[in-house]
Amino acid sequence: MHVAVFGGTFDPPHNGHLAMCLLARELLHIDKVILSISNNPFKLLRSDHDDHRKNMVGLLASELKKTELPAEVSGWELQKKTPSYTVELLRFLRTEYPDVQLTLLVGEDSYREFPLWKSYEELVLLCRIAVFRRVPPEQIAHREQRLEMIGNVRFIDFDCPISSTTIRADIASGRPVTAKIPSAINRYIIDHRLYRD
Template sequence: MKIGLFFGSFNPIHVGHLIIANTMATTTDLEQVWFIVSPQNPFKKNSSLLHEFDRFDLVQRAISDNTLLRANDIEFHMPKPSYTIDTLVRLQEKFPQHQFKLIMGEDNLAQFPNWKNYDKILEYTGLYVYPRPNAKPHIFANHPDVKFVEAPLLDISATFLRACIKKGQSIRYMVPEPVEQLIKIKKFYQ
């Protein structure tokens, strides 16, 4: 099975993530998309990062009605910070029957050469890239292992959602209802 891997903090998961994942699963040759919930991004500060198990729970609630989407906590059981190449190796060892492709926003391509063993990631998995606002031209535009996928151009961010929650503003329609409910009940991001 060909599986797209969508790495992220998902702090919190929102409709932008879900639309991209569903677009990848329904308009490309990917048969499923797995959300790889990252405990700690090596490039981000984690001051406002919700506990990994809470974020994983939010992802599971968000995708529970879509058989094309799955949540995966493999990085919870790896040294932190986790690096994509190490996770890819672990996934390939655990699921040798699957072929994995890395899903990435176009805005991240500029930083991609800074990733640990980025050349090996390209060689072993390749990239499925979705458009992002204000993405700049990059050296991977014509790379044979980089596939650009037409997808809605969405300008919604978890940072914006956390700010809304902190101010007591509604996040309705920006996250799935089960996610919104749990955020309210547990008073996340307040």
């Protein structure tokens, strides 16, 4: 079994997240996706908004299931009272799924900083890594060569300009976001008046 691990703040989840998971299924033959909601690194105390994020990721998982891609929501990182590190999440998931192949899905911007991540040498032993890159390959060639020596990294060209930051700004300004997020998540945001200020 091949399980993809996709972590993020998901604030809010959007069509880019959905597209990444579906492309991973197509190119990497993923059998299941674990959507892990990470803590805001600038806010260690839980808030009601964390519950909203978890509910919206649940709606994203439902969208994936409609495409017959099993998806599970993990709130393990949200429960931590200390900053969350990807290597700790992978250690936890490795105990939960000892006999499956794990692949971590990351964006190219995160991958650029990968050598600065906590215990990144261990991380590449715990899982494979799929990098969704949005910039020309020559800009990350030196990092690509380094990581190919210590882990199995797959680069996937992915052009999706949608970002959660832009969506929050659009909502706050009253601009429509229906083309950027699944309809169920849009309805949830409207019903709970999220991102209005």
